[in-house]
Amino acid sequence: MKYYDQHMHTYYSYDSEEHFENYLPLADDKFLVTTEHLDFHNPYTGYQDDSADYEAYAAEIAKLNETYNGRILKGIEIGYTPGDRNEIRDYLKGKTYDVMLLSVHQNGKYDFMQKEILEQTLEETLEEYYSLMLAAVTDFKEANILTHFEYGLRLYDVTVADLEKVEPLLLQVFKKAVENNLAFELNSKSMFKYGNAHLYEYGIELYKEAGGTLFTVGSDAHVAADYEAHFVDMFAMLGRHGVEELVVFKNQQPTMVKRP
Ligand SMILES: [Zn+2]
Numbered sequence: 001m002k003y004y005d006q007h008m009h010t011y012y013s014y015d016s017e018e019h020f021e022n023y024l025p026l027a028d029d030k031f032l033v034t035t036e037h038l039d040f041h042n043p044y045t046g047y048q049d050d051s052a053d054y055e056a057y058a059a060e061i062a063k064l065n066e067t068y069n070g071r072i073l074k075g076i077e078i079g080y081t082p083g084d085r086n087e088i089r090d091y092l093k094g095k096t097y098d099v100m101l102l103s104v105h106q107n108g109k110y111d112f113m114q115k116e117i118l119e120q121t122l123e124e125t126l127e128e129y130y131s132l133m134l135a136a137v138t139d140f141k142e143a144n145i146l147t148h149f150e151y152g153l154r155l156y157d158v159t160v161a162d163l164e165k166v167e168p169l170l171l172q173v174f175k176k177a178v179e180n181n182l183a184f185e186l187n188s189k190s191m192f193k194y195g196n197a198h199l200y201e202y203g204i205e206l207y208k209e210a211g212g213t214l215f216t217v218g219s220d221a222h223v224a225a226d227y228e229a230h231f232v233d234m235f236a237m238l239g240r241h242g243v244e245e246l247v248v249f250k251n252q253q254p255t256m257v258k259r260p
Pocket residue numbers: 077103105147148
């Protein structure tokens with residue numbers, strides 16, 4: 001099996017208008033999975049509950065799969081907050097996914113990419129963001145991939161030395177992630193749009209130190225033009241860190257595949 005992009009969005013996500021049909025020609029003979037947003041009380045949309053219409057999503061995929069030989073898989077990106085944990089679980093009841101991403105996007109007041117977050121010092125945000133992430137990985141054992149581990153820091157200029165100041169906390173996050181078989185994602189947007197590739201050099205090693213062996217790369221595409229963006233660079237980075245295999249999920253079951 002070939003590695004395939006495990007992080008992308010279509011119009012089933014609140015912030016994308018893309019359609020499956022535009023991704024499909026790019027995926028040739030590979031599986032294609034979209035990971036649609038689930039963000040309750042989303043500060044970006046005036047504290048709306050943003051979720052995919054699952055019935056419509058599953059039906060459209062089933063229909064397309066008649067033409068595309070079952071190559072299209074179902075996925076979700078869960079935006080976790082401790083306050084939304086029950087609503088998230090209620091939403092997931094009776095729904096099935098091939099891959100479940102676990103993300104921390106907000107702190108209950110602001111999304112970490114809203115400028116209001118800069119009212120906090122970097123030190124405060126580091127402490128808050130990784131405390132929230134620890135809650136997420138501790139609570140949400142059924143997820144498969146821990147996404148964009150530096151999302152909360154994107155508005156700041158962050159050095160590896162800054163991250164090292166919270167290393168004990170971050171190591172705790174990764175140890176819990178490893179315990180729960182959560183893969184570590186290299187996120188194309190984080191690394192090449194927001195310039196945080198250097199933080200991934202550090203994150204990969206710390207996740208390995210925590211015992212982690214499961215890695216994924218994801219484009220986080222919201223338009224088809226970003227499908228598999230910078231995959232060559234991310235595979236090369238993994239190679240420099242001695243990572244020879246990546247993990248893919250189908251029916252939430254992991255399969256190791258050779259690094260392309
Ligand atoms: Zn995200």
